[in-house]
Amino acid sequence: MGGDGAGWPDVAEQLIVFAKADTVIFLLTVPLTGIVMLAGAFLFLRIVVISPISSQFRRYQERRQRNKDTELPL
Amino acid sequence: MIPWKAILSFAELLLIFIALACGYGLLLRRLSDFATECRLELAEVGEKYLRTKVPRVERDQIEFYLDCAFSPWPALATAFLLPLFLLKGALGLNSDLNMPIADHGTHNHIAGLFTISAFAANPLFGILVLGELLVAGFVLIIVVGNLALLKRTLRLVVGKESGQRVRRVPAQLTSSG
Numbered sequence: 725m726g727g728d729g730a731g732w733p734d735v736a737e738q739l740i741v742f743a744k745a746d747t748v749i750f751l752l753t754v755p756l757t758g759i760v761m762l763a764g765a766f767l768f769l770r771i772v773v774i775s776p777i778s779s780q781f782r783r784y785q786e787r788r789q790r791n792k793d794t795e796l797p798l
Numbered sequence: 799m800i801p802w803k804a805i806l807s808f809a810e811l812l813l814i815f816i817a818l819a820c821g822y823g824l825l826l827r828r829l830s831d832f833a834t835e836c837r838l839e840l841a842e843v844g845e846k847y848l849r850t851k852v853p854r855v856e857r858d859q860i861e862f863y864l865d866c867a868f869s870p871w872p873a874l875a876t877a878f879l880l881p882l883f884l885l886k887g888a889l890g891l892n893s894d895l896n897m898p899i900a901d902h903g904t905h906n907h908i909a910g911l912f913t914i915s916a917f918a919a920n921p922l923f924g925i926l927v928l929g930e931l932l933v934a935g936f937v938l939i940i941v942v943g944n945l946a947l948l949k950r951t952l953r954l955v956v957g958k959e960s961g962q963r964v965r966r967v968p969a970q971l972t973s974s975g
Contacts, residue, residue: 734804735804735807735808738801738803738804739801739804739805739808741801742800742801742804749800753800753805754805754808757805757806757809758809758812761809761812761813761816762812762816764816765816765819765820768820768823769819769820769823772823772824772827773823773824773826773827776827776830776831777826777827777830777868780830780834780837780868781868783834783838784837784838784841784867784868785841787838787841787842788841788844788845788864791841791842791844791845791846792845792848792849794846
């Protein structure tokens with residue numbers, strides 16, 4: 725991505741030319757690329773990080789509750 | 799033709815941000831996996847300990863440990879407050895650390911489990927806290943040149959976490975440098 729020396733002015737110029745040529749496709753691709761990337765990241769974090777940690781937290785709360793109710797001495 | 803190269807260059811910053819977020823998320827998940835056993839033990843030992851005759855102040859402390867085992871805030875707060883605490887300790891102003899404790903061994907064990915758990919909940923600031931401790935240690939070694947004082951200060955910090963009764967740094971140690 726941009727590793728061949730293309731600077732920001734070149735990138736912006738290409739995008740402007742593209743937007744002028746076909747506004748509908750521009751609006752579909754450029755913002756959608758960002759939205760798709762963000763949605764993918766959110767999905768990844770939801771499945772790989774949030775869900776397992778929530779499950780661990782539930783187990784932790786269950787263990788706490790079980791030991792709160794128990795009559796066993798320390 | 800769609801200029802994908804330009805579009806992806808445009809989104810480069812977003813890609814970097816997403817990669818960092820996903821990487822940190824994965825780290826959080828792995829650390830959480832490693833800390834699971836500690837957290838379950840914390841829940842077990844902590845709740846059983848609370849059923850014994852524990853002084854009120856200590857009870858509050860243990861309940862804090864149990865409630866915040868998954869919270870990222872303790873590590874964050876420690877990162878900001880530790881320098882102040884170390885400064886206070888160096889000036890001998892930590893007079894509020896004398897907490898009555900029913901069982902030092904169990905309390906320290908619970909505090910240790912909580913420390914691991916808090917680190918796993920916020921590794922970013924946990925590493926910052928470790929760095930602060932290291933820097934403080936090196937500063938003490940260099941400025942004071944007294945290992946005994948360094949050991950006492952570290953004991954002071956650990957004692958704060960575990961609620962251990964600690965004494966102030968004697969004047970003869972601070973004046974030796």
